[in-house]
Amino acid sequence: MITENLEADNRFMTEALRQALMAYEEDEVPIGCVVVANDRVIGKGYNQTQRLQDPTAHAEMIAITAASNSFDGKFLHGCTLYVTIEPCAMCAGALHWSQIDRVVYGAPEPKTGFSRFTPTLLHSRTRVSGGILEWDCRELMQKFFAEKRKGAEK
């Protein structure tokens, strides 16, 4: 785990977790995200692929678009994205185009996470930290899928 400012990282990952909880409450895969600039949230989002019936409606995509709007520019220079689960290739590709400074994720995602692809999907200027509030981020996902399995067995 590489952190740069543990207090801020925990605080903003807690905000991302709050977004994930909103997804959970709407029966969506519980992943949440915030984009931060100058110690302030400028974009947030949670997974809404079911509700919007849109495969692109991941938490990160919604938060990146929101941040770009608030930031008045398509580059997220000076920004950090916090997301509860390691981003997939689509979201990493979006982060590449945004040229964001830093990506911080909670729990790794070995099956669909961006870090299994080569060459790296992120921009060379982007720093990455993983493992912030990992247990909490993973627990929410496990709870969601355990309940889905339980429902399916009924």
Add this chain to the structure above:
Amino acid sequence: MITENLEADNRFMTEALRQALMAYEEDEVPIGCVVVANDRVIGKGYNQTQRLQDPTAHAEMIAITAASNSFDGKFLHGCTLYVTIEPCAMCAGALHWSQIDRVVYGAPEPKTGFSRFTPTLLHSRTRVSGGILEWDCRELMQKFFAEKRKGAEK
């Protein structure tokens, strides 16, 4: 070049080129896209990253979201996406989640195209064809960037 139905592929790539021309006329990088189901366009889009100041506003992302809306479902089963330039990693990632049947592109994009990444970014069920109306698709891009360079030299 692998084609499955050259007449239909040329016809729908011409539709995608029409979208690319709209991007060109709005001073956007001229890439256009259509999504087709049952021989009918159900989603279309052109690159709007400058206008929307949004790094995620690629032609494919807009067309995928539009098609999902029209299709009443987040999976694009039975669909083909036509795009004038080889999709980037972000768009390939979105196509992965959509589980689309087929992707057809005009000109390859060696620098940012999805095919330079491993493992493959597309879903295992997705077939790919490249090189449809390649010359026309590439020519529009070359014209755009030549004019940009000329403008910068002034």
